[in-house]
Amino acid sequence: MTRDLSRLLRPRSIAVLGSGWAQNVVEQCARMGFDGPVWPVHPTRNQIGGVAAFRSLADLPGVPDATFIGVNRHATLEVVAELAAMGAGGATCFASGWEEAGEADLQVALVAAAGNMPVLGPNCYGVINYLDGALLWPDQHGGRRVERGVALLSQSSNIVINMTMQARGLPVAYVACLGNAAQVGLAELAGALLADDRVTALGLYVEGIDDAPGFAALAEAARAAGKGIVCIKSGKTELAQVAAASHTASLAGGGAASSAFLRQAGVAEVNSPSELLETLKLFHVLAGAAGGPRLGGRLCSLSCSGGEAGLVADLAAPFGLEFPPPSDAQRERLGAILGPIVTIANPLDYHTFIWGDGPRTTDVFSTMLAGYDAGLFIIDPPRSDRCDPSSYGPALEAIRAAAAATGKPAIPLASLPENFDEGMAGEMLAQGMAPLMGLQEGLAAVKAAQTAPGRPGWRPVPAQATGGTRLLSEAEGKALLARAGIAVPRGIAAPTLAQLAERAGPLVPPLALKGLGFAHKTESGAVRLGLASLEGQAEMPGATGYLAEEMVAGAVAEVIIGARRDPVYGVTLTLGMGGVTAELLADTVTLVAPVGADEVTAALRRLRLWPLLDGYRGRPKADVAAMVTAVLAVQGLMLARPALAEIEINPLILRADGAVAVDALVREELP
Template sequence: MTRLNRLLRPRSIAVLGAGWAENVIEQCRKMGFDGPIWPVHPKRATVGGFKAYASLTDLPAPPDATFIGVNRFATRDVVRELAAMGAGGAICFASGWEEAGEAGLQAELVAAAGEMPILGPNCYGVINYLDGALLWPDQHGGRRVDRGVALLSQSSNIVINLTMQARGLPVAYVACLGNAAQVGLAELAAALLADERVTALGLYVEGIDDAPAFAALAEAARAAGKGIVAVKSGKTEASRAAAASHTASLAGGGAASSAFLRQAGVAEVDTLSALIETLKIFHVHGPGLGARLCSLSCSGGEAGLVADLAAPAGITFPPVPAAKAARLGEILGPIVSIANPLDYHTFIWGDGPRTTDVFTTMLSGYDAGIFIIDPPRPDRCDPASFEPALAAIVAAQAATGKPAFPVASLPENFDEPRAVAMMAQGVVPLMGLETALAALRAAQVQPGLPGWRPLAAPSARPTRLLSEVEAKALLSRAGIAVPRGATAAHLADLVPALADLRPPFALKGLGFAHKTEAGAVRLGLADLAGQAEMPGAAGYLVEEMVSDACAEILLGLRRDPVYGVTLTLGMGGVTVEVLADTVTLVLPLTPDEIAASLRRLRLWPLLDGYRGRARPDLAALVAVAAQLCALMQGDDTLEEIEINPLLLRPSGAVAVDALIRSAE
C-alpha cells in the first residue's frame, strides 16, 4: 500500500472542466469503470451524461481520484480544496507552469496539495486497465486485462503511441509524470509495481530526479521478480564543463545514464519497438534471461542473417553440445549440417512429431531459443502449413522449461490475434529480427549489487583548475606514481634541475587545460638548449619521460549532477576523443567491477597481449582507479580528476598528465 493507492486504483472519480472532463468520462465508460463518477461544474446540470455538482463541497464523499481539467490558476485552488476535504489525489492537466517560466505558481501548487499526491502539472494522466479506471482525456489503444505491464513516461505522446501497439503485450497501467512537481519517477514507478497484478515496468525517461531512490526501486523490483526496461532520451546532450576535459565530454549524458541503469539492474534499449518486445519477455519469463542462445530456421539465408545481426547486438551462439548434435543428426539425416544457428532445412516440414523432437533437442542444450518463422499473411494466404512448426515451438518450451521465442523476420508477419494467443500459452513471439535480438540482449540484464546506491549528487558550485604541479602533488600524496620533475617560472631557471633528472625529458607549459592543442608540450628532449618560451605559459614543468610504456590509458572521475560520481576509463592519449573507446561506471565501485569493465573496451585485445604484445600491468591500473575513487569519496571539495595518459608499464603505472578541478 502506498500513498498513491487511491489515485491509481480509485473507487470514485471526480472530473472538473467541460470538454476534457467529458473525454475522461467517455474513456471510463468505454473501459467499464463501475464506480461513481462525479462531474463538478458550476453551471451545468449534467456532464457526459452524469449528474453534475456545482462545487466540490456538494460531492457525496471525498473522491479517490480527481481529473482537474481547468486553467492553471484554478487548478491550484482546486487542489487546495481537495486536500482539505481528504481526497485521494489528483491529475493536474493544465500546462503553463515551470516549463513556461511560472516556477512560483508551481511551488504554490505543491504547497496547496500538502500530503495529497498530485501528478503533474502539465500531465495527461493515468490509465488503469485492470480496474477500468481512466483519468485520461484522450483516445488510447489498450483494453481491459487481468494482469500486465505498466508503462510510465515523461512524454504523453510517446506513451499514447505505445498503447497503440499490436504485438500482444498486455498493458495494465499507463501513467504520465508531467512536470513531476511533487510525485517523482521513483515514487510513481514503485506504486505501479506494488500492484501484484503488474508483471514488469517500461519507462520512457527524459531525466532521473532521484538516482538513489530509483536504484532502490530497481532492487525491490528485481527481488519481486519484475523486470524494468527503459528508453533514456537526451543521451547526446553535451555535459557541463565539456571544454575543460576529455572526461567531461566522454562521460556526459548518455554514458553516465547508461552506466547507472546497468549498475542498477535496469535493461536499457534504444527504440520503442525494443521496449515493447523486452517487456513481453519480462511479462512471461521475468528478468535475467540466460545468455546461451540457440537459433533454428528452415533456411540457410535466415541462419546466415541471424548470425550476421547477432554480433552487433552483443549476442553469440555457442556450438551445439556433442550429445545434442548426435541426436539432431539422427533425426535430420546426413545432408543437414548441425550448427548453431541451425538450418534444419524443410525435410521435416509439416511433420509435427519430428519437428518437435528437433526443436526440443536443440533447445534443451541452451538457456533459450530463437525460432525464426514468418507465417503467411492470413488475408491473402493460407497459414495452415505453419501450424505444426508453431505447435512444436510451444511443445519444446513445455518439455524443456526453457524460453522458446518464435521470431518473425518482419514485425508485420505476426498478426495481433496470433501474438495474443501465443502469449496466452506462455510463449513470447518477437516481431522483427533486429528488434528481437535487441530485446533478447536487453533481457539478459544482470541484477545490481545488493544495496548499491550512487553517491549523493552535488549542488552546482564554482570551481578552479589546479595547476599540473598541484595536481600531481595531490596524486603523489594519494600514493599514485608521477614522473620525477622540476618546475620554474622561466625556462632558464630549469636548466640546473636537469642534473638530477634522467633524459629524455618532457617540457610542458603550465596554465593550459589542453596543453597539446596549445602547443605547450615538447617531448624527447635531451636538454633545454634552444628551447623558446611558450606564449601564455604560467610557468614550466620538466619531467623524465617514461620509456617502457605498453599502453596509454585515460582515467577520469567527475561529480555528476544526477548520478553522484562517475569513473571513465579507456584508451587514452591525444586521440582519446577520436577513439572514444571508454567505459563509464558510477561510484561506489569494487576493484572487481573496475577490472571487469575493461573487457568492454573495443581495443581490449591490445591490453591482453594481442599478437605477442607486451602485457601492461592491469592490476596497477585497477589499483590507481580504486585510489582515485577513494580520493573522490573522501574529499568532497574535488570536482574532477583526470589522468591522461596513465602510462602502463609491464610492472606499475605512472600518471604523466593530470587535470584536477576543485571547489573554489
C-alpha cells in the first residue's frame, strides 16, 4: 500500500487532541513560528495553550493535515477512524499500552481504523519539522528553525530527544519517531523524510529493521539523490545465539548480520550518538555528490604539534584509516615553505613557524591537501570567555581557502569536543566545512563516511517464517553438498559399527570414524582420527549410526562456511578460520545473500588471519578460489531450497589445489 506522508510531515494545518501533553504541542508550534492554524480539540476546555479549543473534530473549520492524538488508547481508536473518514493527512498516536503491553489485537484495530491514512506509532512522540516550524511533539527539544539540514529518525524517543540537545552546530531539519511502527515502517518514513529536497542526510537509531529489502531500496535511492545515511543499530548482544546448536550461530551473533546488511546496503554504521552526529556533518557538507556522499581512502592530517600528529596516527590505526606519505613534488614544495627543521611526513607537524601568516599557511594546507582525497586539520581554538582566539583566525581561514583551492574536503578537527563552540561550528558548516568535535568520534565519523556504496540493485533474500528443524545425518548432509559440486571425503555409512567394518574395505587408511546424530561430535567424543582399521572400535554412546571416511591430506588451512536463515535479512553467510578452535579464534566475516565471487573474496581479505591463506612467510598459498566456489555453492543450495534452515561446513580443508568439506552440519525445516 502506498501512502502519501507529505501532509503529515509538512502540514499547513494541525489538530491537537488531549490536554496536558497536547498543550505542549500547541505552545511549541507557536514558539517555533508555525504559520498555519493550530486547532486544539477538547470536549470541555475552552482553550489549550492560549488557543481557543473546539469541542469535537466535526467542529473544526477544515480538515487537518496533521493531528497529534494525546488521548488514551481506546479513545485513540475512535479518533483515528474519524480522522480517516474526514480525509485527514495523518496522525501521531502518543498513547502507550498496545502491542508492547500485550495488546496486539488493539494495535491491529488501530491499523484497520486508519485505513490508508498515515499513522505514526502508537506509543510514539511524533515528528518535528524545523524547516516549517510544525511540531507534533509533546516534550522539550533542543532544536531551532533551519532552511536545510539533516533528518533524525529513531525507534527511541528519548535517544532522539537527547540528540536534539546537541551543541555541535549540526542543522537538524526533521526529528521523527516510529514508536511501535504498527503501520508506517522504518523504510517508508525514512523515504518520506529524504524526499524533501531540503533534507541533506539521514541519521537513524534502529532497534530492528522491519523490511530489509525495502530498506536496501531506500538506501540506493538516497545515494542516487546524493544523500548519505548513517545508522546506530542497537541490540547487538544477542546472548541467546551463544546457546545455539552450531558454531555459525554463535560466530554470527553480536550484530554481525545487521552490520553486514548495513555495509552491503551502503549505509554507514556507528556506535554512539556523538559519532552519528559527527558523521552527519560530513554527509551534510558532501550532500549532492554523484553516487552519494563519501570520503576517499587517502587522507592527510596536519597539525602544528608533534604530539597531535602522533595522537592522530595512534587513534586512527584501529579504524584502519590510511595516511600515505606525500609525493616527491609535495615534499619539495612543503620543504621550501616550512624550512629544513620541519620533517615532511603524513601526519604532518608543520610547527608554528608560519603561525599567523595567512598566505604561507594557505600554501602549506593547499599543497598538502591537493595530493589526497581529504584532509584533517587538527585545531583547537582557545575558549573565548577566558582567552583571545583571534590568533587562530588565519589558520581557520587557510583551511577554508585550501578546500576552495583544491576542491577537496578540508575537515577541521578539534581534539576535544568543547573546543569548537556551537557558533563557531555552525559558521564553519555554513562555509561548507564539517567541523568535527573530538578526535575519537571525529576519526570514527571519517571512517564511517568512507563506507562503500552498495552494489546497484542489491536486495537481500526475503525472510521467511521458520519453525522446528531436524538435523540431517552427516552422511545425508555430505551427499547434499556433493550433489552441489562441493568435494567431500570418500566414505561409507552404516547403522552399526559391525556393518560399517564389513563395508569399509574399499577405503584407504588412515580413516576417520564418526558417530552420527550429534551437532558437535568432538565435544561428544564421537570422532576418532587416524585409524588404520575399524576393527575393535568401541561403540559411541548416543550415536544413531556411523560414518567412516578417508582422511584428507595436504591441508594448508581449515576454514568454516556457514549459512543460516535469518528472520530479518533472509540468508546470512559466515566465513572464516575454522576447525575445533573456530569459536576461540572468532575470526570470521558475515555477508548477507545474495553475494558474488568478488564480494566473497573481498570479505575473506578482511580476516585477521588472511595472511595464513595467502602464503604467509613462505607457506604454501591456500586455494582461496576453491573456497569461494564452495561458498557460492552453499549459497545456491540455500536460495534454491527454502526448506534448508542451516548449512555449516567446519572444517573445509583448503589445500594448495582444491578444497574438501571434512565435516558438515545441515538442518532443515520440519514439514
